[in-house]
Every structure is written in structure tokens, then in C-alpha cells.
Amino acid sequence: MKFEPVTIKDIGKALGLSTSTVSRALRGSYEISAETKKQVLEYAEKVNYRPNPIALSLKERRSSSIGVVVCEIANNFFSQAINGIESIAYNRGYHVIISQSHESYEREVVNVQHLASRSVDGLLVSLSSETTNIDHFLELHEKGLPIVFFDRVSNEIITHKVIADNYKAAFDATLHLVNNGYKKIGHITSAPFLSITQERLAGYRDALLENGLPYNEQLVKYCSHGGMIVEEVEAALNNLLKNKQKPDAFVTAGDRITTGSLTAIKNLQLKVPDDIAVVGFTNSNIADLLDPTLTTIRLPAFEMGRVATELLIQVIESKRPIADFETRVLQSEFIVRNSSSSLVAQ
Amino acid sequence: MKFEPVTIKDIGKALGLSTSTVSRALRGSYEISAETKKQVLEYAEKVNYRPNPIALSLKERRSSSIGVVVCEIANNFFSQAINGIESIAYNRGYHVIISQSHESYEREVVNVQHLASRSVDGLLVSLSSETTNIDHFLELHEKGLPIVFFDRVSNEIITHKVIADNYKAAFDATLHLVNNGYKKIGHITSAPFLSITQERLAGYRDALLENGLPYNEQLVKYCSHGGMIVEEVEAALNNLLKNKQKPDAFVTAGDRITTGSLTAIKNLQLKVPDDIAVVGFTNSNIADLLDPTLTTIRLPAFEMGRVATELLIQVIESKRPIADFETRVLQSEFIVRNSSSSLVAQ
DNA sequence: TTTTTTTACGCAAACGTTCCCGATAACGAT
DNA sequence: ATCGTTATCGGGAACGTTTGCGTAAAAAAA
Numbered sequence: 001m002k003f004e005p006v007t008i009k010d011i012g013k014a015l016g017l018s019t020s021t022v023s024r025a026l027r028g029s030y031e032i033s034a035e036t037k038k039q040v041l042e043y044a045e046k047v048n049y050r051p052n053p054i055a056l057s058l059k060e061r062r063s064s065s066i067g068v069v070v071c072e073i074a075n076n077f078f079s080q081a082i083n084g085i086e087s088i089a090y091n092r093g094y095h096v097i098i099s100q101s102h103e104s105y106e107r108e109v110v111n112v113q114h115l116a117s118r119s120v121d122g123l124l125v126s127l128s129s130e131t132t133n134i135d136h137f138l139e140l141h142e143k144g145l146p147i148v149f150f151d152r153v154s155n156e157i158i159t160h161k162v163i164a165d166n167y168k169a170a171f172d173a174t175l176h177l178v179n180n181g182y183k184k185i186g187h188i189t190s191a192p193f194l195s196i197t198q199e200r201l202a203g204y205r206d207a208l209l210e211n212g213l214p215y216n217e218q219l220v221k222y223c224s225h226g227g228m229i230v231e232e233v234e235a236a237l238n239n240l241l242k243n244k245q246k247p248d249a250f251v252t253a254g255d256r257i258t259t260g261s262l263t264a265i266k267n268l269q270l271k272v273p274d275d276i277a278v279v280g281f282t283n284s285n286i287a288d289l290l291d292p293t294l295t296t297i298r299l300p301a302f303e304m305g306r307v308a309t310e311l312l313i314q315v316i317e318s319k320r321p322i323a324d325f326e327t328r329v330l331q332s333e334f335i336v337r338n339s340s341s342s343l344v345a346q
Numbered sequence: 347m348k349f350e351p352v353t354i355k356d357i358g359k360a361l362g363l364s365t366s367t368v369s370r371a372l373r374g375s376y377e378i379s380a381e382t383k384k385q386v387l388e389y390a391e392k393v394n395y396r397p398n399p400i401a402l403s404l405k406e407r408r409s410s411s412i413g414v415v416v417c418e419i420a421n422n423f424f425s426q427a428i429n430g431i432e433s434i435a436y437n438r439g440y441h442v443i444i445s446q447s448h449e450s451y452e453r454e455v456v457n458v459q460h461l462a463s464r465s466v467d468g469l470l471v472s473l474s475s476e477t478t479n480i481d482h483f484l485e486l487h488e489k490g491l492p493i494v495f496f497d498r499v500s501n502e503i504i505t506h507k508v509i510a511d512n513y514k515a516a517f518d519a520t521l522h523l524v525n526n527g528y529k530k531i532g533h534i535t536s537a538p539f540l541s542i543t544q545e546r547l548a549g550y551r552d553a554l555l556e557n558g559l560p561y562n563e564q565l566v567k568y569c570s571h572g573g574m575i576v577e578e579v580e581a582a583l584n585n586l587l588k589n590k591q592k593p594d595a596f597v598t599a600g601d602r603i604t605t606g607s608l609t610a611i612k613n614l615q616l617k618v619p620d621d622i623a624v625v626g627f628t629n630s631n632i633a634d635l636l637d638p639t640l641t642t643i644r645l646p647a648f649e650m651g652r653v654a655t656e657l658l659i660q661v662i663e664s665k666r667p668i669a670d671f672e673t674r675v676l677q678s679e680f681i682v683r684n685s686s687s688s689l690v691a692q
Numbered sequence: 693t694t695t696t697t698t699t700a701c702g703c704a705a706a707c708g709t710t711c712c713c714g715a716t717a718a719c720g721a722t
Numbered sequence: 723a724t725c726g727t728t729a730t731c732g733g734g735a736a737c738g739t740t741t742g743c744g745t746a747a748a749a750a751a752a
Contacts (some may be wrong), residue, residue, distance in 0.1 A: 291637030
């Protein structure tokens with residue numbers, strides 16, 4: 001199966017012109033006569049000529065494409081973020097090549113190498129939950145490949161980063177539970193090394209401590225695969241509930257962890273919020289259709305994708321190496337619903 | 347910002363060999379001495395040589411990438427399907443380039459042209475809800491570009507297609523409602539031209555007619571944007587309810603339409619299934635967390651993505667033009683929950 | 693008319709790779 | 723000594739495009 005597109009050479013041959021003349025005519029060079037230009041343009045239009053971007057990439061040493069490395073796209077947060085990425089990238093003439101790490105360090109490394117060898121002009125990255133070493137990014141970044149991290153970032157690399165106000169979000173969520181009368185508040189979160197985990201954990205802890213409640217490590221459970229595996233969330237929840245200090249509420253840090261916990265709770269035939277209250281990080285659109293409606297922290301996923309892409313393209317198209325990198329912090333949205341109803345009011 | 351990878355020429359210069367010798371040594375040609383081979387391989391390893399895929403693409407006239415055209419990825423069905431696509435593509439050495447039409451015919455055309463000009467080796471397509479003319483695909487397909495359609499297909503083009511058993515799924519869903527005692531069953535569906543719309547509508551209609559119930563066009567409402575716009579789903583639902591023959595149940599045909607309808611019902615403060623019963627097409631993972639739990643038809647999204655990609659790669663890598671194209675029909679899953687409870691039992 | 697300038701175009705190299713053709717040397721066979 | 727083989731490597735074209743440089747003809751200036 002082959003597909004023979006018309007080239008600049010074909011046009012030249014058909015019109016009795018050299019390839020250089022055709023090339024110049026197509027890009028409207030001043031040194032081509034109006035007549036020849038018109039002739040070339042018309043013929044090109046007629047045969048539906050499209051410049052070969054691969055040849056161009058080879059010559060210009062750029063591919064007009066950016067690589068995206070996320071753990072998975074079948075996740076509300078990431079699919080919305082990718083939406084934001086595309087909304088900018090396409091308008092600026094870039095292709096988006098997506099790869100999923102499936103929360104595996106190895107796959108992340110392979111994907112990154114693959115994308116780099118495919119000559120992407122830049123990388124948009126959200127780390128996998130297994131990643132504790134980022135040499136594979138450092139190496140490429142030092143060689144001059146622009147990289148922007150979003151959501152799950154690392155402070156071991158200095159580059160642009162786009163994150164949500166995770167500390168504040170977790171703080172507010174926990175505070176909300178405290179204010180509603182809950183005393184033993186647990187936390188089910190992602191892998192310990194992830195930036196989002198640490199920030200959210202800190203917010204959770206500080207909200208407890210600042211309100212005279214103890215911070216109990218037994219009430220913090222980690223899902224090292226970020227909730228991608230249903231069983232691990234179930235185990236985390238069971239573990240949490242088995243505690244001698246049985247919690248009366250908890251905060252979940254992540255889309256899959258939130259839904260996984262709710263499913264596990266349902267399987268245990270517990271009632272929310274009567275048996276246990278829940279506040280969850282999720283970008284699901286149907287949180288208010290759940291039983292009970294779910295109090296959520298919603299991340300500005302689309303906007304994060306947009307901003308990260310804008311920063312990346314800015315670096316890619318910059319003439320000089322960038323000196324000062326910034327970390328943009330975007331605000332999340334806290335939406336109170338029924339899964340965290342006040343104990344007093346009931 | 348630039349990024350200077352080492353080339354075969356650099357290796358040749360460093361080792362005092364010609365590029366052809368290096369090239370051959372790298373690919374283990376028999377006509378290179380074991381000694382030279384070893385030398386080249388070691389040096390290449392040392393300087394971390396990676397072949398430039400762009401140069402290769404130019405030479406081989408293939409890009410090892412496949413383009414995906416869907417309406418949007420922030421949709422359970424499509425994100426799961428893309429997951430399936432990637433699972434195959436990456437293993438076979440193909441990149442996946444995703445573009446979204448956002449249910450717009452124009453954007454679909456632009457994206458397809460863009461992908462084609464980027465020399466993708468093949469296309470995986472699910473039509474937009476606005477698309478009634480597929481000349482943009484026909485033209486490329488006739489020129490030899492392999493295309494496989496999935497989910498939303500067209501019978502105006504002969505190529506591989508991968509679909510779900512839409513007729514049967516809608517038939518069964520409707521039959522289920524009939525069997526549970528519902529008499530006036532509505533249908534909220536996508537744009538009329540879409541294959542999935544027509545197939546599901548036929549299944550819905552036949553299930554009614556075969557069970558002695560009238561088929562009333564007033565009870566069928568279309569969302570021309572496939573439910574992407576919240577207001578249109580709301581309008582469709584209101585329209586449906588305003589009917590003189592107020593329906594006691596309905597079937598929704600699509601992820602966004604299902605969730606949109608449920609939201610609208612909630613806003614109207616109607617109770618499901620008491621006021622109205624619902625069965626919905628959706629690939630959401632939290633249908634059993636809804637209030638009430640939602641009876642759903644779940645499409646084999648991941649599998650559809652896998653199969654479509656396998657077929658596409660088969661066409662791409664085929665030596666001869668493919669003569670006989672096939673249409674694979676995959677089975678959906680019908681999951682009964684509470685949103686369609688039997689009228690009698692209650 | 694001659695010289696200079698302008699106009700309009702072609703040639704060829706370059707981007708990184710593969711591969712068809714040769715080319716050279718060593719060596720055994722004739 | 724001559725020839726055919728074999729092993730090992732290099733030259734150069736090709737993929738499609740852009741672009742610096744050269745140059746012919748035409749126009750302008752002398």
C-alpha cells in the first residue's frame with residue numbers, strides 16, 4: 001500500500017521550472033515574477049500539493065510535535081488536561097503525541113526515550129507514581145530538550161512547572177470535615193514520592209494540627225499505583241477502617257482513588273456520610289449524581305494543560321536558552337455536597 | 347534551543363569509516379568484518395547513538411505513526427478505546443497521534459488533512475456527529491492511505507470497520523424496559539446521520555414493535571452535537587417530557603447524553619425510576635455509585651480500539667492492496683441495576 | 693552604444709539514512 | 723602468471739525541502 005503525494009519536484013517538472021523556483025514561488029519570495037507565482041500557486045492548488053513535513057523536519061531539525069507523558073488518559077483529570085494541551089498545541093501548529101506510563105517507571109523511561117528519538121520538539125510530563133529517579137529527564141533536558149512538568153512534578157529538575165494548589169486544597173478539604181464535626185479523619189493518597197501526595201498530605205496534616213486534632217500516621221494509607229489497581233484502593237480502605245481508631249471521615253487524593261474508595265465502601269455496605277464521610281479529589285463530571293452527592297476538590301485540569309503547553313512552546317520557540325523557570329500554581333475548586341454533611345446538623 | 351544528536355556521519359568521521367560502512371555495521375550486515383562491527387557498535391553505544399527516525403521516514407516514505415480522529419477524548423468510551431489503540435500500536439512500533447473533532451465537521455476535515463500531510467501511515471477514525479459527507483476520507487483512501495473506522499462508521503466507504511452490536515444492545519435495553527412493565531419508552535440519541543444512532547434507533551423501535559408497543563417518533567429526541575453541549579441534552583429531555591404521552595422510561599444512546607440526562611432529571615427533581623426509568627449507553631466506571639444505580643449498556647471500548655488498530659496495521663504492512671474488507675462486530679455488555687427496576691415488583 | 697543594475701530563475705548543497713554499484717586486496721584455482 | 727572468488731569497504735544517489743550563490747536576459751543608466 002503506498003500513497004504518492006505530489007512533490008515540489010513534480011510541480012517543477014510539470015511546469016518546466018526548477019524546484020527552487022517552485023519552492024520560492026510557494027512561499028511568495030520577492031524574486032519570483034508575479035506570473036510564475038500565479039502559475040505555480042494555481043497548479044499546486046489544482047494537484048492539491050501539501051509540503052512534506054518530514055522533509056521539512058529533517059531540514060529544519062524540528063518536528064513541530066510535542067510529546068506528552070502521562071500515566072493514563074482514561075482518567076478524568078488527564079483527559080481534560082490533554083484537552084487543554086491540544087487546544088493550544090493545534091493552534092500553534094504542533095502535533096501532540098501521547099504516551100501512557102501506566103504508572104510504571106520502566107514504561108515511562110521507554111516512552112520518553114522513544115519520544116526523544118522521534119525528535120519531538122518538547123515534552124509535557126506528569127510523573128508516574130513509581131518514578132523516584134528522573135535522570136532520564138535530566139539527561140535530555142541538559143542536552144537542550146525543552147520539558148515542562150505538570151501536576152506531578154519533581155524538584156530535582158529546574159524547568160517550568162504547572163501545578164494545582166494541592167496544599168491549600170487538601171487543607172481546605174480537611175478543614176471542612178473538621179468544621180463539620182468529624183474528629184478522626186483519614187487520608188487515602190497516592191505514592192509517597194509524588195509531589196502531589198506530599199503537598200496534599202501536608203495540607204491534610206496541618207489542617208488537623210492547626211485545629212487541635214492529632215496527626216496519626218495510621219490514618220494515612222498509600223496507593224503506590226495511584227489507584228490504577230482497584231485492589232490496592234480496596235486494601236487501603238480496609239486497612240484504614242481496621243484501625244483501632246476507626247475514622248469517621250477521610251480525604252481521597254486522586255480520581256481513581258476516590259472512585260475506588262467509594263466502590264469499596266459500597267461493597268462493605270457502609271453509608272456515606274453516616275458511617276463515614278468522604279471528600280475526594282476528582283475531576284468527574286457526575287459527582288453530583290452519586291449517592292450521596294460527593295464533596296469534591298476539582299483540579300483546573302484543562303487550564304493546567306493549556307498553561308503548560310503555552311510555557312513549553314515559549315521555550316521551544318525561544319532563541320536563547322531560558323534562564324529563569326517558573327512554577328505556576330493554579331487554583332482548584334472546592335465543591336461541598338452531601339458526602340461530608342455536618343455531623344451536628346444531622 | 348537546540349539539541350544535537352550524534353549521527354552516523356559523526357561516527358564515521360570519528361572512526362575513519364564511511365557512512366555506508368557504519369550504517370551496515372549498525373544493522374549487522376554480513377559484509378562488514380566482525381572487528382569493524384564491534385568497533386562501530388561499541389562507539390555507537392558509547393556516544394549513545396540513536397538513528398534519526400525523521401531521516402528514516404523520509405527515505406522509507408513512512409512515518410511509523412498512526413493518526414486517530416475522534417470527537418473528544420474526555421469521554422469514557424473514547425479514552426478507553428484510545429487505551430486499546432495504544433496498547434497495540436506501541437508494541438508494534440507505531441506512534442499514536444490523536445486529534446479531536448469536537449463533533450465539528452470542519453475540524454474533522456482540517457485534522458484529517460493535517461494528519462495526512464504529516465504522513466501518518468494510517469488513520470483510525472470515529473466520525474463526528476456533524477459529518478454527513480466523507481469525501482475527505484474517500485479521497486485519501488483512494489490514494490492508498492489505509493483507514494479503519496470504529497464505532498461511528500459510514501457505509502459510503504469500503505474499508506475495515508469495527509463496531510459494537512448497537513442494534514442488539516438497544517433492542518435488549520428496550521426489551522428490558524418493556525419486560526419491566528414500562529409502556530411509554532422514549533429514546534434520546536445522537537445526531538441522526540450517525541451509524542450508531544441509526545442502529546440503536548432501529549433496535550429500540552423493533553423492540554417496541556415486536557412487543558406490541560407503538561413506535562412514536564415524538565418520543566425520539568436527537569442531540570445533534572452528540573451530547574457534547576449540556577444544554578442540548580437538557581432541551582432534548584425537556585422536549586421528551588413535555589410530550590402529551592409523557593414517557594415512563596427512556597433509553598439514552600451515548601456517554602454524554604446519559605450523564606447529561608441524569609443531571610437534567612436531577613435538576614427537575616424527578617425520581618428515577620419512580621417518575622421515569624432510565625437505561626443508558628455509557629462506559630463510565632461508576633454507574634453503580636449513582637443514585638439510583640444505573641442500568642447500562644457498556645461498549646467494548648478497549649477491545650474495539652485493539653481490533654481496529656490490529657486491522658489497520660495489517661493493512662499498512664500488507665504488500666498488496668487489500669481486496670476484501672471486513673466489519674467486525676463486538677459484543678456490548680448489558681448490566682441491570684436499579685434505574686430500570688420493574689414496575690410490578692415495586 | 694556600452695555599462696550597470698535589476699529581475700527572474702537554475703544549480704547544488706545540506707538535513708540523516710539506506711542501498712545499489714563499484715573498487716580494492718587477498719587468495720586459491722587454473 | 724592469469725583469472726575468478728570472496729571479503730571488506732567507499733562513493734554517490736535518493737527521499738523532499740530550503741537557500742546561498744551564480745547567471746542569463748532584460749531594463750535602466752551612462
